Structure formats: C-alpha cells, structure tokens
Amino acid sequence: xxxxxxxxxxxxxxxxxxxxxxxxxxxxxxxxxxxxxxxxxxxxxxxxxxxxxxxxxxxxxxxxxxxxxxxxxxxxxxxxxxxxxxxxxxxxxxxxxxxxxxxxxxxxxxxxxxxxxxxxxxxxxxxxxxxxxxxxxxxxxxxxxxxxxxxxxxxxxxxxxxxxxxxxxxxxxxxxxxxxxxxxxxxxxxxxxxxxxxxxxxxxxxxxxxxxxxxxxxxxxxxxxxxxxxxxxxxxxxxxxxxxxxxxxxxxxxxxxxxxxxxxxxxxxxxxxxxxxxxxxxxxxxxxxxxxxxxxxxxxxxxxxxxxxxxxxxxxxxxxxxxxxxxxxxxxxxxxxxxxxxxxxxxxxxxxxxxxxxxxxxxxx
Numbered sequence: 254x255x256x257x258x259x260x261x262x263x264x265x266x267x268x269x270x271x272x273x274x275x276x277x278x279x280x281x282x283x284x285x286x287x288x289x290x291x292x293x294x295x296x297x298x299x300x301x302x303x304x305x306x307x308x309x310x311x312x313x314x315x316x317x318x319x320x321x322x323x324x325x326x327x328x329x330x331x332x333x334x335x336x337x338x339x340x341x342x343x344x345x346x347x348x349x350x351x352x353x354x355x356x357x358x359x360x361x362x363x364x365x366x367x368x369x370x371x372x373x374x375x376x377x378x379x380x381x382x383x384x385x386x387x388x389x390x391x392x393x394x395x396x397x398x399x400x401x402x403x404x405x406x407x408x409x410x411x412x413x414x415x416x417x418x419x420x421x422x423x424x425x426x427x428x429x430x431x432x433x434x435x436x437x438x439x440x441x442x443x444x445x446x447x448x449x450x451x452x453x454x455x456x457x458x459x460x461x462x463x464x465x466x467x468x469x470x471x472x473x474x475x476x477x478x479x480x481x482x483x484x485x486x487x488x489x490x491x492x493x494x495x496x497x498x499x500x501x502x503x504x505x506x507x508x509x510x511x512x513x514x515x516x517x518x519x520x521x522x523x524x525x526x527x528x529x530x531x532x533x534x535x536x537x538x539x540x541x542x543x544x545x546x547x548x549x550x551x552x553x554x555x556x557x558x559x560x561x562x563x564x565x566x567x568x569x570x571x572x573x574x575x576x577x578x579x580x581x582x583x584x585x586x587x588x589x590x591x592x593x594x595x596x597x598x599x600x601x602x603x604x605x606x607x608x609x610x611x612x613x614x615x616x617x618x
Contacts, residue, residue, distance in 0.1 A: 255312075258417045262312040265415040266303050269325040270296050272408055276332030276401055283339050283394060295328040316421035316482070322413060323476040329405055330472065334465055336398045337449060338458075402445060406438035409475050426481040433480055433509075437517065441471050444521050447542060453534050460532070467520045474516050479508040499564050506560060513553045522546035 273296055281289045302320050306312060414431055418424070445468050454460050482505060500507060513519065525543040528534045 258312045259307070261415050261417050262303070262306065265412045266299060266321055268408060269299060269321065269328070269412060272401075272404060273299075273325070273328040273332070276329055276336070276405075279397055279401065280332050280335045283336065289335070292328075292331055295331070299324045299328060310419070313417045314419040314422070316419055317478050319413065319416065319476045319478065321416060322409065325409070325412070326472055326475070330469055333398070333401060333405065334469075336394075336401065337465055338461060339394075399446060402442060406442055410434045410438055413475070422478060422482060426478075429481045430478060434475065437474065440517065440521075441468065443542060444468065444471070444524075447538050448524065448528065451528075451534060451536070451539070453532065454528070457532075460528075464524060467524050470520060471517050474512050479505065480512070481505055495565075495568065498568070499561070502564065503560050506556070510553045510557050513549060518546045518549040518553070522550060 274293055277290060277292045280292065281287060299321065302324050306320070410431060413434060414427075418427055422430075445464070448454060448464050449461065454464070522543060525539060525546065528539065529543065
C-alpha cells in the first residue's frame with residue numbers, strides 16, 4: 254500500500270471523527286446532559302469502515318459510492334438536528350451573531366502563574382487548554398451552530414478531495430465532482446441558514462423538523478459519484494429499448510437533472526412555496542431564492558427535453574440508415590471495446606461503399 258494513500262485515508266477520516274466529536278460536545282454542553290455523549294459511538298462505524306477499506310481496497314475508494322462520506326453524515330447530522338431544535342428556544346443575550354469570546358492575556362498569565370511550582374510545563378499546557386475551552390464555551394450558540402454547518406459542508410468537499418480515489422474514477426472526473434459539490438454546498442447552506450433564521454419559522458416546531466428533513470435529504474447526494482461517471486452497457490438485445498439506451502448514453506446528465514429536481518432545487522422550492530403560500534411568510538431573500546429554484550427547475554426540464562429530442566433524432570437517423578442494432582452508448586468511454594467497434598464499423602462502410610457506387614452507375618446507364 255502506498256504511503257500517501259494510507260496517509261490521506263487516515264487523516265481524512267480523523268478529521269471527520271474530530272468534527273463529529275465537536276458536534277457531540279456542543280450538544281452535551283447545550284443540553285447539559287452527559288447521556289448525549291453516546292452519539293460519539295456512531296464514530297465506531299467510521300472506524301470499522303476504515304479498517305475494511307484498508308484491508309480490502311488498500312485505502313482506495315469505491316465505484317459510484319463513498320462509504321466514508323456517508324458514515325460521516327450519519328455521525329454528524331444527528332448533532333446538528335439537536336442543536337437546531339434546541340436553537341429554536343435559545344437566543345443570544347447580546348446582539349444577533351455577536352461573538353462573546355474574550356481571551357485576554359490576563360487569563361493566560363493567571364494560568365501560567367498557577368502552573369509554577371506545581372507540575373511545570375505539562376500543568377501549564379493543561380491550564381491553558383482549560384482557559385481556551387472555557388472561552389470557546391462563551392461563544393453565542395447561534396454562532397456555534399452556524400459554524401458547525403459551514404465547517405460540515407467544507408469538510409465534505411475537502412474530505413472528498415483528500416480521500417484516495419479508486420481506479421474507476423479519473424482525476425478529471427474528480428475535479429468536476431468537487432466543483433459541483435462546492436456549488437451544491439453553497440445552495441444547501443443558504444437553504445438551511447436562510448429559512449431557519451426566520452422568526453416565524455422558529456416558533457413552529459413542525460416547520461423546523463420539515464426543513465431539517467429536507468436538508469438531510471439534500472445531503473445524501475454527497476456520497477454518490479454518479480454525476481461524473483457513465484454507466485457502461487453493451488449493445489445487447491436487452492439494451493435496445495429506448496429508455497435503456499437513453500440512460501446508457503446520458504447517465505451522468507440524467508443523474509444531475511434528477512438530483513436537481515428531486516433532491517435539491519425541487520424540494521427547496523416546495524418548502525419555500527409552502528412558507529409563502531400557506532404560512533404567509535415573506536421576505537426579500539425568501540422570494541429571491543424561490544425565484545432561483547423556479548428558474549433552475551425550469552432549465553433542468555428544458556435540458557431534459559433537449560436531451561430526449563436529440564437522442565430521438567439520433568435513433569431515427571440510424572434506423573433510416575439500417576443501423577438499428579448500433580447502440581449509441583458510452584460516448585465518453587475510450588477503451589479497447591470502443592476502438593474495436595469503431596474499426597468494425599469503418600470496415601463495413603468501406604466494404605459497402607463500392608456496391609453503392611456500382612449500383613448508382615448502373616442506374617445512370
């Protein structure tokens with residue numbers, strides 16, 4: 254096993270565990286009940302996945318799915334749920350969004366003076382850490398929750414970048430996937446922060462649960478790599494049906510359209526429409542993002558219509574030429590099978606062309 258692959262696999266999962274533990278710590282600090290430390294046991298699943306990946310995959314990733322990202326969601330999402338639900342009844346005592354951190358030199362000097370004559374440097378480090386943790390605890394709870402949301406989404410993107418890739422995905426595909434994830438993460442953060450910060454929403458417990466449910470549903474797209482990988486298929490009899498051929502050729506594009514319609518922009522539009530239509534909640538940002546969701550959904554439907562019409566035209570053109578058995582699959586795959594099919598097709602064209610020319614000459618005479 255390569256050293257860098259092993260290092261990336263371990264460091265990335267360690268970052269996931271640390272962030273998850275910070276979320277559990279905030280839940281126990283807010284709820285003031287030690288039983289919530291049991292949420293930290295979810296990280297055992299990530300540790301088990303790490304051992305299995307190192308043993309069977311030599312630290313590299315899987316095709317189409319990332320178990321590490323999925324388990325990171327399982328470890329972190331419950332803590333964010335509890336913080337957001339608790340946030341509905343807790344407000345900062347100072348200005349909104351203000352941070353109450355005041356780490357002064359006097360605090361550190363006091364800890365340094367108390368460490369002299371006791372246990373030396375080790376005791377000084379422990380005292381300094383305690384002061385730092387106490388100061389972090391004074392940060393406004395809304396700031397803590399928003400910071401956990403932001404770092405959560407950033408770690409999903411950075412972690413997917415650092416995780417070793419498998420042989421099925423190229424670095425070019427990985428770069429495309431990461432760019433998609435950046436835009437997706439920004440939209441998800443806007444949805445969570447913009448809707449949950451509305452005062453009328455905070456007063457409705459059912460609305461908070463519904464918004465968090467849609468937010469959790471939108472996070473499920475991160476473990477999947479289908480947005481940049483095409484499903485391989487062969488021109489057999491079972492794949493000559495039009496839907497199968499369409500999925501074969503445009504699998505990545507269809508997945509992106511499906512994610513936008515059913516996982517992200519579609520559900521976001523439904524939630525925001527309910528807020529405005531049923532609950533009569535209006536503000537400038539809510540109207541803007543609703544219009545944005547409508548525009549994205551419309552463009553995705555337009556893209557789906559363009560793909561379908563283009564594919565239908567291709568099938569009709571090939572059927573007129575007597576090439577019904579030719580499967581227009583895997584346009585982006587470059588392998589030995591594709592090369593062999595292209596060579597066979599070129600030979601058939603070359604062999605068929607003289608017959609056409611001789612028939613044309615006989616008809617002219």
